[in-house]
Structures are given as C-alpha cells and as structure tokens.
Amino acid sequence: MRVLVSGAAGSLGRVITVGLAELGHDVVGLDLVPAPEGTPFTWHEADCADPDAVAAVFAEERLDAVVHLAGVPDEVSLPDELTSHVVTTAALLDAMVAHRVPRIVYASSNHAVGRTPRADGGLTEHALPRADTYYGVAKVAAEALLRLFVDRHGIDAVSCRIGSFLEEPTSLRALSTWLSHGDGVRMVEAALTTPAPGYAVLYGISANTRAWWDLEPGRRLGYEPRDDAEQFADRIEPRPDDEAEAEFVGGPFVLAQHYRPA
Numbered sequence: 676m677r678v679l680v681s682g683a684a685g686s687l688g689r690v691i692t693v694g695l696a697e698l699g700h701d702v703v704g705l706d707l708v709p710a711p712e713g714t715p716f717t718w719h720e721a722d723c724a725d726p727d728a729v730a731a732v733f734a735e736e737r738l739d740a741v742v743h744l745a746g747v748p749d750e751v752s753l754p755d756e757l758t759s760h761v762v763t764t765a766a767l768l769d770a771m772v773a774h775r776v777p778r779i780v781y782a783s784s785n786h787a788v789g790r791t792p793r794a795d796g797g798l799t800e801h802a803l804p805r806a807d808t809y810y811g812v813a814k815v816a817a818e819a820l821l822r823l824f825v826d827r828h829g830i831d832a833v834s835c836r837i838g839s840f841l842e843e844p845t846s847l848r849a850l851s852t853w854l855s856h857g858d859g860v861r862m863v864e865a866a867l868t869t870p871a872p873g874y875a876v877l878y879g880i881s882a883n884t885r886a887w888w889d890l891e892p893g894r895r896l897g898y899e900p901r902d903d904a905e906q907f908a909d910r911i912e913p914r915p916d917d918e919a920e921a922e923f924v925g926g927p928f929v930l931a932q933h934y935r936p937a
C-alpha cells in the first residue's frame with residue numbers, strides 16, 4: 676500500500692513510518708517540518724490544516740490510504756485544538772474523496788472519553804463521547820467527521836483511541852494505558868488492512884495485565900497486541916497524583932491544571 680502518514684516527524688510518526696516501511700508499505704511522509712536527515716521515503720513539508728497544501732500533495736501522489744497522526748498532543752486553546760485535529764482531518768478527508776483514496780486510520784485518543792469514571796467498568800467501542808479537555812473535544816469532533824465521511828462517501832475509517840504511546844510506561848496509570856512502539860505499528864497495520872471496517876473504533880493499548888479498556892474491538896479488526904506493561908511494574912515509583920489519575924479514564928487530563936479559558 677502507498678500510505679500517506681501525516682505528522683510523520685512526531686512522536687508517533689517517527690515510529691509508525693519506520694514500522695510500516697518495514698512491513699513493506701510504500702510510505703509518504705507529511706509534516707510541517709522538513710524530513711529528518713536520511714529519511715528513506717518521500718516527504719512533503721506542508722500544513723495539513725491548509726486544504727490547498729493538502730490538495731497539492733494528493734495531486735502529486737497516488738495513494739491507497741492515509742494515516743493521520745498530526746496534531747498537538749496537549750491541551751491548548753479551543754480554537755487551536757479544533758484547527759489541529761478537526762480542520763486537518765477535514766482537509767485530508769476532502770482530498771481523499773476528490774482522489775478516491777478509500778481508507779483513513781486516525782490517531783484519536785482516550786481523552787475523547789476521558790471524563791468517563793473508571794468505576795463505570797471496561798470501556799467498549801460504544802462508550803459515549805465524554806471529553807476531559809478541549810483536546811478531547813477536538814478528538815470527539817474529528818471522530819464525528821470521520822463517521823460523516825464514511826456515511827456520505829463510503830470510505831473506511833478506523834479511529835484508534837490511543838492510550839500512552841511510550842517506549843516504556845513511566846507512571847502507575849501507564850501500566851494500564853501503555854501502547855508499546857511495536858504494538859502501535861501492529862495497531863496501525865491492522866486498521867489499514869482489516870477488510871471493509873466501515874467506521875470502527877478501537878482502543879490503542881498493549882496487552883497490559885492491568886488494562887483499563889477493552890481489547891476486543893481491536894481484536895475484531897485484527898489488532899493482536901503482544902506487549903504487556905507489567906514487565907516494567909517494579910521500576911515505577913509511586914507519585915502523589917497516582918490516586919487522582921486512576922479516577923477517570925483520562926487520568927491527568929481530568930485534573931484542574933488542565934482547565935483553561937476556551
């Protein structure tokens with residue numbers, strides 16, 4: 676598959692591009708910044724929030740799928756969140772429809788449902804939107820946009836509600852929410868290749884012993900995680916926020932330090 680990866684220079688993008696290339700995909704990177712030195716695949720330096728810039732990339736490339744990883748990973752103002760997650764997704768979707776690119780895999784987040792109390796039990800793909808931040812609100816809106824395009828245009832879209840994508844877990848919460856680098860690649864590969872998903876949601880975590888979220892929606896799409904954060908458990912130092920971070924799905928994003936004016 677020839678796959679356009681937005682946010683190719685980001686923390687997810689740096690790992691996913693290499694992993695997809697190793698699996699035999701023809702990767703095309705897209706990012707605001709130039710290609711890191713030695714990048715072995717095609718690269719476009721463009722802002723995905725600019726529909727003309729995105730259209731120009733699609734006019735130049737023959738693509739089979741898009742993996743949309745670009746976006747601010749933290750809490751910023753509401754307009755900036757909407758630009759970063761919703762306007763970019765819309766620009767890519769419009770270009771996909773115009774160029775008949777049939778599939779998009781989206782880096783959504785657990786923060787789309789982050790305000791769900793953990794006491795409510797294991798989260799399934801049917802959890803209602805319940806954002807914990809403007810970041811989460813923007814992820815909810817981007818997911819809604821993907822679904823609209825699936826319904827209107829018959830494309831396939833998989834929203835991956837990612838947990839904590841890290842080399843290794845660094846907090847008690849992350850023992851439950853960790854997504855290893857290897858499983859991140861396996862997750863995107865499954866979402867790219869599962870037959871005819873229509874619109875689907877999965878939780879992007881590893882096979883963690885202490886997992887908070889349901890792995891079944893991912894397994895139904897062919898995502899079989901192999902790693903388990905438990906192997907790092909004895910390295911995790913207790914922190915004062917551990918208890919508060921375990922109350923809601925979104926952990927630290929629920930805490931008052933993330934409240935800000937829109």
Ligand code: 15L
Nearest residue numbers: 748749784785786837838839
């Ligand atoms: C995310 O979606 C964020 O981008 C990242 O910064 C982490 O907060 C992660 O979720 C998480 O929940 O650990």
